[in-house]
Amino acid sequence: MEGKITELKNIARQLRINTFKAITNAGGGHYGGSLSTIEIIAVLYFGIMKIDPKKPDDYGRDRFVLSKGHAGPVLYTALAMRGFFPLSDLKDLDKPLSNFPKHIDRLKLRGIDVSTGALGQGLSVACGMAISLKQQKKANFVYIVLGDGELDSGQVWEAAMTASKYSLDNLIAIVDRNMLQIDGLTEDIMPIEPLKDKWTAAGWNVSEADGHDVSSLYGSITGAQKSKGKPNVIIAKTIKGCGISFMEGKWQWHSGSIDEDQYKACLQELGDGAGI
Amino acid sequence: MKTELKPCAVTYGATLTELGKANPDIFVLEADLMKASGTRPFMEAFPDRHINVGVAEQNLVGVAAGLAAMGRIPFACTMANFLSQRACDQVTISVALNKFNVKLVGCYSGLSQEKNGATHISIMDVVIMRCLPNMKVIIPSDHRELADVLTFASKDIGPLYLRMPRVLPENLFDNSYRFSFDKGYQIGTGSDLTIISNGISSSVTVQALDGLKKEGINARLIHLPVVKPVDAGLILKAAAETGAIITIEDHSVYGGLGGLISEMVSESCGAIVTRIGLNDVFGLTANLDFQLNYFGISVENIVKTAKDLLRKKKNKYYQ
Numbered sequence: 051m052e053g054k055i056t057e058l059k060n061i062a063r064q065l066r067i068n069t070f071k072a073i074t075n076a077g078g079g080h081y082g083g084s085l086s087t088i089e090i091i092a093v094l095y096f097g098i099m100k101i102d103p104k105k106p107d108d109y110g111r112d113r114f115v116l117s118k119g120h121a122g123p124v125l126y127t128a129l130a131m132r133g134f135f136p137l138s139d140l141k142d143l144d145k146p147l148s149n150f151p152k153h154i155d156r157l158k159l160r161g162i163d164v165s166t167g168a169l170g171q172g173l174s175v176a177c178g179m180a181i182s183l184k185q186q187k188k189a190n191f192v193y194i195v196l197g198d199g200e201l202d203s204g205q206v207w208e209a210a211m212t213a214s215k216y217s218l219d220n221l222i223a224i225v226d227r228n229m230l231q232i233d234g235l236t237e238d239i240m241p242i243e244p245l246k247d248k249w250t251a252a253g254w255n256v257s258e259a260d261g262h263d264v265s266s267l268y269g270s271i272t273g274a275q276k277s278k279g280k281p282n283v284i285i286a287k288t289i290k291g292c293g294i295s296f297m298e299g300k301w302q303w304h305s306g307s308i309d310e311d312q313y314k315a316c317l318q319e320l321g322d323g324a325g326i
Numbered sequence: 327m328k329t330e331l332k333p334c335a336v337t338y339g340a341t342l343t344e345l346g347k348a349n350p351d352i353f354v355l356e357a358d359l360m361k362a363s364g365t366r367p368f369m370e371a372f373p374d375r376h377i378n379v380g381v382a383e384q385n386l387v388g389v390a391a392g393l394a395a396m397g398r399i400p401f402a403c404t405m406a407n408f409l410s411q412r413a414c415d416q417v418t419i420s421v422a423l424n425k426f427n428v429k430l431v432g433c434y435s436g437l438s439q440e441k442n443g444a445t446h447i448s449i450m451d452v453v454i455m456r457c458l459p460n461m462k463v464i465i466p467s468d469h470r471e472l473a474d475v476l477t478f479a480s481k482d483i484g485p486l487y488l489r490m491p492r493v494l495p496e497n498l499f500d501n502s503y504r505f506s507f508d509k510g511y512q513i514g515t516g517s518d519l520t521i522i523s524n525g526i527s528s529s530v531t532v533q534a535l536d537g538l539k540k541e542g543i544n545a546r547l548i549h550l551p552v553v554k555p556v557d558a559g560l561i562l563k564a565a566a567e568t569g570a571i572i573t574i575e576d577h578s579v580y581g582g583l584g585g586l587i588s589e590m591v592s593e594s595c596g597a598i599v600t601r602i603g604l605n606d607v608f609g610l611t612a613n614l615d616f617q618l619n620y621f622g623i624s625v626e627n628i629v630k631t632a633k634d635l636l637r638k639k640k641n642k643y644y645q
Contacts, residue, residue: 157425167419171416171419175395175420177385178388180392204384209385211380212385
């Protein structure tokens with residue numbers, strides 16, 4: 051177990067570096083909300099999900115919905131590191147007509163289960179997937195990562211009630227609770243606290259995790275897998291822009307671009323070159 | 327309207343129940359309007375494939391998308407106005423952009439909402455759905471055609487919008503006619519003008535040919551259930567041969583059937599087109615007959631419009 055956690059830590063570190071490079075190579079982008087989801091995606095794609103890069107369309111795989119579709123670069127990078135396609139393909143991020151648009155597109159890239167980008171829609175789709183798996187008595191799970199900003203959207207709560215009604219214990223949602231949205235602090239723009247109580251009231255099992263501690267995330271997700279009868283949500287406490295000190299906790303870095311000198315300094319801060 | 331009309335809910339519910347027996351992947355989704363759609367028999371037969379999300383149309387569409395992502399065949403039904411307007415972004419992103427195999431059914435479409443009035447009468451569902459890449463749009467005119475369209479939809483792969491009024495006649499056309507996805511249905515070969523309709527309006531237009539004949543006008547009728555992808559050959563041939571077209575729909579004249587035909591004709595042979603429908607107005611609180619007459623979906627108005635149109639055609643369109 052300890053070895054697995056160490057491995058996930060190293061993978062997360064490399065995922066952060068590679069994601070950062072991909073976004074920067076694209077001329078900038080959604081640094082903030084991508085860097086906050088690094089450990090979550092690392093744990094899911096390298097520690098939890100049943101997927102096979104050699105059989106990306108295998109019906110028996112687990113499903114993943116990145117409801118905050120603007121964190122696409124993290125998912126692209128994780129898929130590349132997982133062997134779905136070469137890491138060098140990430141140079142095409144945001145390029146016209148490439149298979150790596152800013153918001154993920156399932157028709158362009160195998161390994162993406164759902165195209166997203168319009169916030170608030172993912173949980174409904176995840177519910178449909180989980181209903182299908184349950185109706186067929188399949189043991190797979192549906193995982194979804196939601197941004198905290200998108201929890202303003204009413205559709206999320208329509209879906210939350212649906213998951214509860216149909217007892218979707220094969221659905222595990224992870225909220226990237228970085229406390230920021232485009233215009234500022236979530237609690238200033240549209241307060242969503244008490245968040246734990248809201249999910250509980252909607253009929254979900256709720257747990258909390260340190261969203262940058264792979265051990266905490268791994269424990270929460272495997273715990274959720276075992277809980278029966280209700281859908282599960284993990285509120286992962288994260289830092290927007292995590293890993294780049296001048297971006298951390300700054301809503302201004304929801305998206306943006308950096309210059310060459312900043313890029314070099316950032317890579318040094320991220321420990322690039324130290325290897326996995 | 328002289329034709330006897332029957333609730334579409336009967337055919338929708340019964341046909342899906344039959345299709346559901348043969349195909350275990352068919353799901354039915356509701357947003358608290360099972361009474362309108364008529365899928366209670368499906369729910370009783372297949373409770374684990376019948377999902378009701380309550381009054382939450384955006385979620386309805388999203389859940390359907392998720393089922394389709396798993397290779398299932400969801401039929402998601404709610405009133406046409408809510409499906410196309412309230413859930414427009416979910417239809418656009420979760421269904422059309424993803425190219426998921428979701429069957430969207432807009433029930434109680436158009437004027438068939440009757441006294442529910444402006445809040446419920448869908449006047450832009452056709453134009454919204456028609457604009458969406460990957461979306462097919464079908465508007466049947468009788469129960470036999472509705473059943474055929476549902477069967478077609480269950481086998482076809484990809485997003486599809488079915489506009490379903492509250493009521494339709496049992497059997498509007500000759501027994502020889504059967505729904506074809508690729509072809510519109512032409513009645514008569516008149517060369518003075520072409521009338522194009524679908525949905526509930528075809529119940530009126532089939533009666534108009536005789537009325538026109540009495541006035542010495544030799545028209546042809548095209549019943550066009552599939553507006554996307556459209557049978558362009560049939561339309562453009564009619565445009566070229568008659569030079570004058572009347573479109574009729576219980577929908578806004580902007581962008582629906584009238585808009586479609588105008589676009590096609592203006593890019594080809596340049597026939598003159600008159601669009602009958604709701605012209606920049608909302609629907610009314612009134613029964614169906616009153617509304618159809620009020621908005622000109624009547625034999626009398628078709629005859630009057632035809633005379634005006636032929637005069638314009640004769641005068642080279644200037645008067």
